[in-house]
Amino acid sequence: MSILSYLHVVVTTRLAELRHDGERGDSPVPTAVIIFGLVFVATVVTGLALTKADDWMSSIPNHSNPTK
Structure with missing residues (x-):
């Protein structure tokens, strides 16, 4: 059962990394x-x-040169 949990975490993490577009x-x-x-x-x-x-x-x- 431990190996299945490990594989699940690895696959889930990898999928999350692939979906991530950057900050x-x-x-x-x-x-x-x-x-x-x-x-x-x-x-x-x-x-x-x-x-x-x-x-x-x-x-x-x-006012001093109004026709300028």
Whole structure:
């Protein structure tokens, strides 16, 4: 009876290993790299928006030169 229990455990374990697709959340790219990329893109977008806003604000005439 002991050999049947052993074989049952071995077969059940092997089937469970074959069904296992890996842990959820496994990624070839670490989370730190993804966060760094997102921060870099956000910095670039913020810089472009700031540049455009500064150009737009400098094109508005002020009270000393209203005909600019």
